[in-house]
Amino acid sequence: MTSVSETTERTRPPFWRDLAVLRVAAQVAAVVLAALVLVYLGNNLVTNTRAQGITLGFDFLDQPLGVDIQLSPITASNTILQGLIRGWINTLALVIVGLPLLTVLGVVVGVARLSSNWLVAKLAALYVEIVRNIPPLLIILFVHNVVILGLPPKNEPASPLGWFSISNFVIAGPWFDASDGAGAFWTAVAVAAVAAVFVWRRRTKVNEATGEPHHRVAYSLGLVVLVGVIAFFVLGRPLSWSLPVFKDRLVTGGIQGLGQYFSMLLALVVYTASHVAEIVRGSIQAVAKGQSEAANALALSGFQRLRFVTLPQAARIAVPPIISQYLNYTKNTSLAIGVAYAEVTLIAFQAIGNGQPAPQLILLLMVGYLIFSLTISFVLNIVNRRMQLVSR
Amino acid sequence: MTETWTAPKATAAEWARRNLFNRWYNSALTVVLGVFLAWLAYKLVVVLFGIDYEIIRRNLLLFMVGEFPRDQIERPFISTILFGLAFGLGAATAAASARHAAAEADLAYAAPTPRMLVRRFWPLLALVAALLAFTRTVMPTVMALSTILGGAALYFGARGMPRSMVRWGWMGTLVLGIAAFAVIIVGVDGGWNAWGGFQINIFLAIAGIVIAFPFGLLLALGRRSSLPVVRYLSVTYIEFIRGVPLITLLLMGVFALGFFLPEALRPGPAIRVLIAIVMFEAAYVAEVVRGGLQAVPKGQLEAGQALGLPAWKTTRLIILPQALRATIPAMVGQFISLYKDTTLVNLVGMFDVLEVALVVNSQSDFIGKRLFFLTLAFAGVLFWVGSYTMSREAQRLEKKLGIGER
Numbered sequence: 001m002t003s004v005s006e007t008t009e010r011t012r013p014p015f016w017r018d019l020a021v022l023r024v025a026a027q028v029a030a031v032v033l034a035a036l037v038l039v040y041l042g043n044n045l046v047t048n049t050r051a052q053g054i055t056l057g058f059d060f061l062d063q064p065l066g067v068d069i070q071l072s073p074i075t076a077s078n079t080i081l082q083g084l085i086r087g088w089i090n091t092l093a094l095v096i097v098g099l100p101l102l103t104v105l106g107v108v109v110g111v112a113r114l115s116s117n118w119l120v121a122k123l124a125a126l127y128v129e130i131v132r133n134i135p136p137l138l139i140i141l142f143v144h145n146v147v148i149l150g151l152p153p154k155n156e157p158a159s160p161l162g163w164f165s166i167s168n169f170v171i172a173g174p175w176f177d178a179s180d181g182a183g184a185f186w187t188a189v190a191v192a193a194v195a196a197v198f199v200w201r202r203r204t205k206v207n208e209a210t211g212e213p214h215h216r217v218a219y220s221l222g223l224v225v226l227v228g229v230i231a232f233f234v235l236g237r238p239l240s241w242s243l244p245v246f247k248d249r250l251v252t253g254g255i256q257g258l259g260q261y262f263s264m265l266l267a268l269v270v271y272t273a274s275h276v277a278e279i280v281r282g283s284i285q286a287v288a289k290g291q292s293e294a295a296n297a298l299a300l301s302g303f304q305r306l307r308f309v310t311l312p313q314a315a316r317i318a319v320p321p322i323i324s325q326y327l328n329y330t331k332n333t334s335l336a337i338g339v340a341y342a343e344v345t346l347i348a349f350q351a352i353g354n355g356q357p358a359p360q361l362i363l364l365l366m367v368g369y370l371i372f373s374l375t376i377s378f379v380l381n382i383v384n385r386r387m388q389l390v391s392r
Numbered sequence: 393m394t395e396t397w398t399a400p401k402a403t404a405a406e407w408a409r410r411n412l413f414n415r416w417y418n419s420a421l422t423v424v425l426g427v428f429l430a431w432l433a434y435k436l437v438v439v440l441f442g443i444d445y446e447i448i449r450r451n452l453l454l455f456m457v458g459e460f461p462r463d464q465i466e467r468p469f470i471s472t473i474l475f476g477l478a479f480g481l482g483a484a485t486a487a488a489s490a491r492h493a494a495a496e497a498d499l500a501y502a503a504p505t506p507r508m509l510v511r512r513f514w515p516l517l518a519l520v521a522a523l524l525a526f527t528r529t530v531m532p533t534v535m536a537l538s539t540i541l542g543g544a545a546l547y548f549g550a551r552g553m554p555r556s557m558v559r560w561g562w563m564g565t566l567v568l569g570i571a572a573f574a575v576i577i578v579g580v581d582g583g584w585n586a587w588g589g590f591q592i593n594i595f596l597a598i599a600g601i602v603i604a605f606p607f608g609l610l611l612a613l614g615r616r617s618s619l620p621v622v623r624y625l626s627v628t629y630i631e632f633i634r635g636v637p638l639i640t641l642l643l644m645g646v647f648a649l650g651f652f653l654p655e656a657l658r659p660g661p662a663i664r665v666l667i668a669i670v671m672f673e674a675a676y677v678a679e680v681v682r683g684g685l686q687a688v689p690k691g692q693l694e695a696g697q698a699l700g701l702p703a704w705k706t707t708r709l710i711i712l713p714q715a716l717r718a719t720i721p722a723m724v725g726q727f728i729s730l731y732k733d734t735t736l737v738n739l740v741g742m743f744d745v746l747e748v749a750l751v752v753n754s755q756s757d758f759i760g761k762r763l764f765f766l767t768l769a770f771a772g773v774l775f776w777v778g779s780y781t782m783s784r785e786a787q788r789l790e791k792k793l794g795i796g797e798r
Contacts, residue, residue, distance in 0.1 A: 027621035034625055041652040048651045117418045118411035119425050133779035134772045135732035137739075138746055142772070145750075145764035302415075331637035337739045345639060358647035362640060370635040 054357045066354045069342045071258055080351055087344030094333045102269045106276025113281045131274040137335050139271050144263035144339040157246050165244040165251050168259050172244035175255035181238035185231050192227035196220035260341035272329045283318035284310055323380040327373050447763050448770055449526045451752045458588010458743045461581050469535040471575045478568035480543030484550035485561030492555045519777045584662035588743035597731040600669040608677025633675035638733055641668040646740045665737050680726050684719035724786035728779050745771050
């Protein structure tokens with residue numbers, strides 16, 4: 001035994017061929033190289049900004065924004081920081097409304113591509129093959145310049161049913177008007193919604209244990225509606241309908257969105273849904289064929305087969321790539337520069353144009369998007385983990 | 393008594409009953425969609441044959457090359473021909489190398505016939521025909537014909553090359569490709585910055601992915617390195633870039649890059665945009681290559697070690713050739729996505745095809761006529777043809793390479 005260790009001792013290579021030494025040396029070299037590059041760039045940054053009389057801090061965030069943000073309380077005299085925050089809210093408005101819409105459209109089209117109806121399948125294929133091979137920015141510009149700007153002009157909005165007000169500047173629809181007690185009402189509904197989740201779980205358990213029908217939709221939805229109706233009348237009707245009204249060249253009331261917002265929403269939903277549809281189709285096809293044959297053998301209808309057998313299994317395969325499509329959608333909202341919708345990238349872009357320091361603004365922008373993307377992928381990965389089969 | 397039962401050939405009525413009217417709701421859908429489609433087709437025909445294409449016809453050159461100096465306009469033409477030749481030679485070399493590989497492994501290799509090629513590339517040919525219908529001089533037709541015929545002649549002439557010539561085939565492709573770029577850079581007033589129109593989209597996409605490839609390869613190897621520091625540096629870079637939108641990198645390239653470089657090294661606008669695209673693309677290429685690296689079985693690495701090869705030789709001679717072959721379809725997909733993303737450069741002031749499609753609407757003859765639908769649809773078709781053809785080719789390759797099969 002000792003002789004072996006002696007041999008290794010003796011044949012230990014010189015340090016320039018010793019793997020242990022080389023590994024450390026290579027890593028030190030990598031760190032030094034990266035540090036040198038950063039120091040060089042940082043050094044240049046300091047020199048160049050000093051030469052141009054630009055400060056390197058973040059004090060500029062307190063300076064006036066210089067532009068109004070339409071349909072928001074932010075005006076030119078607000079600070080850049082307030083403008084950027086409003087920009088993030090506008091980005092969020094695109095994301096929150098867009099993700100559910102594109103999911104529904106994508107799933108419907110993906111399922112339609114596998115329809116037994118030849119015409120439906122071909123039409124879905126046509127949509128997917130056309131849309132996903134065109135640049136998203138081009139779709140945005142097309143929707144904006146052709147569809148949205150083709151609507152009635154700002155001063156002559158159309159108002160179908162009297163419920164909407166549609167022009168190429170603002171599109172508005174009916175919404176709630178809150179009075180005293182609205183906060184209490186929404187709190188009651190929120191509590192009922194949480195309770196409904198527990199009822200849902202309880203009914204599922206009862207169903208699994210005893211086999212009696214769960215009726216969980218009826219039970220939980222009923223709870224929310226019941227609480228809502230009671231709270232509505234007990235609190236003295238805190239909500240009322242608010243319809244958009246066009247008067248004195250202004251639309252008031254209802255819920256309003258800028259034309260640019262709808263250009264972005266429509267274009268990005270249509271574009272991203274075409275990618276989601278491909279994922280959905282691939283996932284359904286990846287479900288073992290025996291599964292749908294088994295469903296057929298059980299005489300399930302086409303819809304039942306999809307709802308109870310194919311889609312639940314396809315969902316597990318589809319979720320990770322769909323998450324990455326959600327992230328793409330989020331990043332693509334930055335294309336709003338093309339139609340001047342005031343989301344965060346446009347605010348930063350305009351501030352740079354107004355002579356504010358570009359390096360800091362772009363850094364803020366990048367870090368913001370990074371946090372945004374990481375949050376979305378963090379939340380959705382939890383969802384994904386809960387959906388995956390626990391094996392082994 | 394071995395009678396084989398063959399299905400009777402379905403009549404049209406039977407086919408329709410089975411595929412269009414098999415359930416009541418499918419019948420309803422068919423009727424509704426059929427009416428809708430007929431209406432759509434009618435509208436499309438009316439628009440396609442009813443409108444005046446003057447805005448495209450007059451601005452075709454602007455769409456294609458932007459404001460490239462008109463007294464040097466023959467350069468883009470020559471560049472296109474060289475590009476076609478490079479493509480033909482590259483395809484021939486790839487075919488020859490596949491044939492030799494198949495012969496070595498005793499497998500059948502079927503070379504595509506001209507008819508198959510037409511079927512595969514019909515959108516491209518149809519687009520060229522449509523574009524030529526818009527031209528007014530004979531030069532574009534001469535160019536298109538020499539590009540297609542030259543490329544095809546080179547492909548059919550050179551694909552029978554012997555094994556020893558394959559290396560020279562790749563070399564020639566590279567030289568032709570570089571020449572195609574050089575013709576529109578060297579000696580042009582303004583160099584890269586004279587580019588515009590569709591040319592800038594195509595060349596930014598090609599230059600972007602070609603230059604990003606080595607960086608992406610290094611990042612992918614770095615991400616799988618056994619050295620923790622190298623791994624962390626690579627992962628940080630890749631995940632940072634993948635977490636931010638391309639437009640923020642373009643803004644950085646255009647507005648902030650200058651601050652990080654000494655005055656003497658500050659590049660012009662086209663190079664700044666290219667640097668941003670390369671930085672962005674390297675991270676995505678790295679992820680594609682990583683996918684390929686993961687597909688190589690571990691036994692290959694161990695076999696290399698058993699042969700006593702040093703790590704870099706194992707990587708270069710054993711791992712990479714297998715990994716990179718497996719990444720070709722995904723790399724095409726990445727190229728398509730970059731090709732579409734090049735439209736973003738118009739947001740930072742480049743005169744690309746999308747910008748052309750917008751500004752021609754402000755020309756005095758067309759202002760207020762609301763022809764956006766036509767100009768944007770035209771730009772859309774330009775992108776669609778390339779993107780669709782490439783994605784079909786990628787699918788074909790995927791099937792051929794047997795990737796993703798279980």
